[in-house]
Amino acid sequence: MGDNKSTTACQPLSLTNVNTLLDSVECFLFDCDGVIWKGDTLIDGVPQTLEMLRSKGKKLVFVTNNSTKSRKQYAHKFQSLGIQVTEEEIFSSSFAAAMYLKVNEFPPEKKVYVIGGEGILEELKLAGFTGLGGPEDAKKTVQLKANTLFEHDKSVGAVVVGLDPYLNYYKLQYGTICIRENPGCIFIATNRDATGNMTDLQEWPGAGCMVAAVCGSTQKEPIVVGKPSTFLMDFLQKQYKIPTDKMCMVGDRLDTDILFGQNAGCKTLLVLSGVTSKSTLQDPSNHIQPDIYTNQISDIFDLLNS
Amino acid sequence: MGDNKSTTACQPLSLTNVNTLLDSVECFLFDCDGVIWKGDTLIDGVPQTLEMLRSKGKKLVFVTNNSTKSRKQYAHKFQSLGIQVTEEEIFSSSFAAAMYLKVNEFPPEKKVYVIGGEGILEELKLAGFTGLGGPEDAKKTVQLKANTLFEHDKSVGAVVVGLDPYLNYYKLQYGTICIRENPGCIFIATNRDATGNMTDLQEWPGAGCMVAAVCGSTQKEPIVVGKPSTFLMDFLQKQYKIPTDKMCMVGDRLDTDILFGQNAGCKTLLVLSGVTSKSTLQDPSNHIQPDIYTNQISDIFDLLNS
Structure with a gap:
């Protein structure tokens, strides 16, 4: 048998x-x-x-x-491919991250640092939260020199990490220092997919890669809101x-x-x-x-x- | 009691x-x-x-x-700080990575992809191995477009990951695809320190951050050669x-x-x-x-x- x-x-x-x-x-x-x-x-x-x-x-x-797009951006993508789908039919992990904060009464005066794409920032905004980071930190670099002080916003109360093809050391330090030093700062992962088909022909590192990096530097485990x-x-x-x-x-x-x-x-x-x-x-x-x-x-x- | x-x-x-x-x-x-x-x-x-x-x-x-320097570069650093130390007195994780390959009879015709600093590449060279990546891939970017094929060297037989303040998606994809697709390719971590004093005033994400990222995308655990x-x-x-x-x-x-x-x-x-x-x-x-x-x-x- x-x-x-x-x-x-x-x-x-x-x-x-x-x-x-x-x-x-x-x-x-x-x-x-x-x-x-x-x-x-x-x-x-x-x-x-x-x-x-x-x-x-x-x-x-x-x-x-995939958290790189908001629900609205996904609806556009469907339309551009000739499929009629409404925003309300789309449940993305970017939306999930914003909803997690809303359901858990995250104080709107606190800020959210994002390692990830525009989609997360857009969903945060729609839910009434202030996002930092994301695409605007894509080209930031760090100076590892004596007496360099890496400044971060002490009012960041949550770090959301998703797929980020523009990951860099600046973002990693920013997210890490908020989680390590801002009292009560929570660490949210949109998802932990190891890889994804970012192009038709190949798999690429997924959000699981960026999330693991932040786990590695903070030695904390995230709250996962996606599948x-x-x-x-x-x-x-x-x-x-x-x-x-x-x-x-x-x-x-x-x-x-x-x-x-x-x-x-x-x-x-x-x-x-x-x-x-x-x-x-x-x-x-x-x-x-x-x-x-x-x-x-x-x-x-x-x-x-x- | x-x-x-x-x-x-x-x-x-x-x-x-x-x-x-x-x-x-x-x-x-x-x-x-x-x-x-x-x-x-x-x-x-x-x-x-x-x-x-x-x-x-x-x-x-x-x-x-700290794998960013070779033994020789460390000896220079000691000298510049007024301390006499010989190369032979220094055991860095960059040296450890090269020695691991040597002890395990890594075929010299195979190549080693490096996510990390010049120190690793220098130790690999001294041990008779061919390193790829590292600082020369610091400014590389990826195009996530349909039909983009990310090319990698099929003769890479080991990926060494250490502290890399110039981490980017190109390097993450390169290391990941070698480990996932090149038969028998091994995954070596210089170390897994979560953070380190890269500057006098603060801690920064350490090699544990970059190593975790590659664990996240490959879903494999590395051989650790440092402490x-x-x-x-x-x-x-x-x-x-x-x-x-x-x-x-x-x-x-x-x-x-x-x-x-x-x-x-x-x-x-x-x-x-x-x-x-x-x-x-x-x-x-x-x-x-x-x-x-x-x-x-x-x-x-x-x-x-x-």
Whole structure:
């Protein structure tokens, strides 16, 4: 007899289970990078698949750990790729960071230092908070000379770290010194993805890289607000009022998307169009098994039209 | 009764134990940053203390986790501060990285990618290896555009990560892609110090920050060659042929210097002239207790001349 893990291994999406899936699910939660697009290129068959799901009355929600854009910027990206998605349908980790502060009554007179992109600063602003850092510190350098005093704003009460392709020593010192020296300063990570498809052809270091750097210098662990943390699920549920067992999380990453879905009690569908290969999924060292897997989301469309 | 920890707590250096210490120790191992100097400023009373120890026939060795300089560059730094120290008395983590490759018969036709300073590249060259990266990649940037292919050298067989105040996304992607994609590529950390006194007035993120970043993106753990790893102790012992219980490790950091000394079987002396305060030492959460502690190394000189 095989072990329990192999007998509970996930099934490929098929003619048999695709109808059961659609019958039992009211809301599909999609990850974006590796599911909807890779970099700025739409994955084949995405528009007709989303359109078909909407035509069947399914709610569609997009839950992305990529914090470089705000919800508004994501809505623009969808539009530019020919897909109609509203801001309210988008739950990004940039939005999650701002909402975490709001829900936890972060004092608006305090400031937030950002190691990350414009998206985080925009969401902070929309939520009524003052952000510092981010893109404006991209070209800052430090002078490691005797008697150099690195000045920082003592009113920073939170440091938010996300994906930052413009990471530098200035930002690392700024974030570190706030967390180490400002009393009560909290450390928030948008997410901890090790890598991501920042371009179509390759993976690049993800927010997990920048977050780990700040963990390394502060020796503190962050509060994670993106997937697999289910922090965003509360917002999602308030808005859609659908039980989580009527939801299906669709993603390309086992340790964020599929784990998030499972943590929240959703059905889970892994697509192999992003960072996870079939061999990784089936490797004995992998202990995260989605309910179903398939190559790409357009397989749903193809199966239903075959 | 108190618990075991408090009864075995370390003693302050005193008139009583300073003579016992000097009688029982043949070789003093000194950390540099926070013990000999802070940034480029010599700590008070260092030259006369070292001179006195030499005059009493003690061997002096300098074991530093700071990898930004080579042994040769360290010897120059000592000279510029008015202290005569030879290259052979210096054991830096830059030297340790090169020696690790040599001892493990790293193929000389393979290359080594460096996230760190000139010191590592210089030691690699002296050991007969070809280094890439380091300072020459300090100003490199990446283009995250569709169809951008980040090229890397497939013959890189090791990535060495140390303190790098010029850390950027290019270097992070280069090191990450080598570790992830080049078969058998090893990941070496010079050390994992969270912070260091890069300037006199403040602590800054240390090599532990850069190393953690690469752990975050590769999801691999490095081979650490600097303190508290005792890798360097073999070289030290070959050269000096002194049993480790006749050695005393003098440092300012509990989790590197004191732990290194203890791991190697040396006596240990903590100085409070660097990153560790007396309250940190005596905090119940600290489980690393040196044999003796004092404010700065010149206390040895002062006590013997009082």
